[in-house]
Amino acid sequence: VVFGSRSLILTSNAHHRRQVVTLEAGSNVSDRCVVLPGTRVKTGAVLGSGALTKEGATYEPGTYVGSRGNECVQLKKAGAGASEPKETSYARAFGRRREASYTVLPEWFHIAWSTASICWACIVTKLPLVSGLMLAHLCFSDDWQAYSVASTLLVPSALIVLAYPAVLSLVLCMDIGSKWVLIGRRKPGSYAWDSSSYCQRWQ
Numbered sequence: 001v002v003f004g005s006r007s008l009i010l011t012s013n014a015h016h017r018r019q020v021v022t023l024e025a026g027s028n029v030s031d032r033c034v035v036l037p038g039t040r041v042k043t044g045a046v047l048g049s050g051a052l053t054k055e056g057a058t059y060e061p062g063t064y065v066g067s068r069g070n071e072c073v074q075l076k077k078a079g080a081g082a083s084e085p086k087e088t089s090y091a092r093a094f095g096r097r098r099e100a101s102y103t104v105l106p107e108w109f110h111i112a113w114s115t116a117s118i119c120w121a122c123i124v125t126k127l128p129l130v131s132g133l134m135l136a137h138l139c140f141s142d143d144w145q146a147y148s149v150a151s152t153l154l155v156p157s158a159l160i161v162l163a164y165p166a167v168l169s170l171v172l173c174m175d176i177g178s179k180w181v182l183i184g185r186r187k188p189g190s191y192a193w194d195s196s197s198y199c200q201r202w203q
Contacts (some may be wrong), residue, residue: 002088004031004049013037013055026086044078089192090199103199128167132160 001023012018019038023029024044033047036055041047044061046080053059061078089097097104136156144152170171183201191198 001025002028002090004029004033006031007033008037011037032036044122047072048075089194093193096194100194102200105200124167124171128163129160131167132156134161135159135163 009021009029011021013036019035021035022045024041024045027034027041027043028046030047030051031049032054033049033051033117035047035053036043038056039053040058041053042060045059046063047053047059047063048063050069051064051072053064054071059072063075063078064072065075066073077157093100093104094107109151110144133156136159139145139155139159140152169202182197193199
């Protein structure tokens with residue numbers, strides 16, 4: 001089973017009635033999906049981004065997205081042979097690393113990278129406040145009592161407000177620059193995990 005990120009799988013409803021959710025081998029649950037209790041996703045079925053399943057429904061091979069009338073919309077039906085589980089390019093890349101045409105980074109590296117990204121995001125959210133207060137500290141030169149109450153309130157507030165767009169611009173430049181360095185300029189096409197490093201660099 002291939003999973004995306006930020007998906008939610010529920011096994012009980014508002015009445016606390018538990019139902020099994022079945023994801024068969026060869027199924028796909030993409031990003032931001034909501035899978036309700038009793039759902040069965042068969043081999044070859046793909047729940048696309050933002051798909052909302054119906055409680056107790058079974059999804060045959062095909063592609064489903066979004067929601068209309070409390071049911072995800074089927075974009076297309078799968079062709080013959082889709083009901084047989086097949087090894088994905090992602091599974092081939094991680095299961096047979098040495099056969100890939102590039103160096104496949106191990107799982108621990110992806111975990112460490114994600115953890116570091118979360119830590120960096122936490123630091124960035126506090127950076128405008130901290131930098132604004134530090135600048136105010138330099139402006140007053142450790143002699144806060146020599147200034148009026150209005151000055152000690154307005155100057156730090158103004159510096160904090162100015163720090164937000166400055167930090168935002170810095171983070172935006174770092175984000176775009178790092179993507180261009182790691183990924184390069186985005187080009188349309190098909191990039192399989194086992195034959196191209198594009199997916200790994202994008203992740």
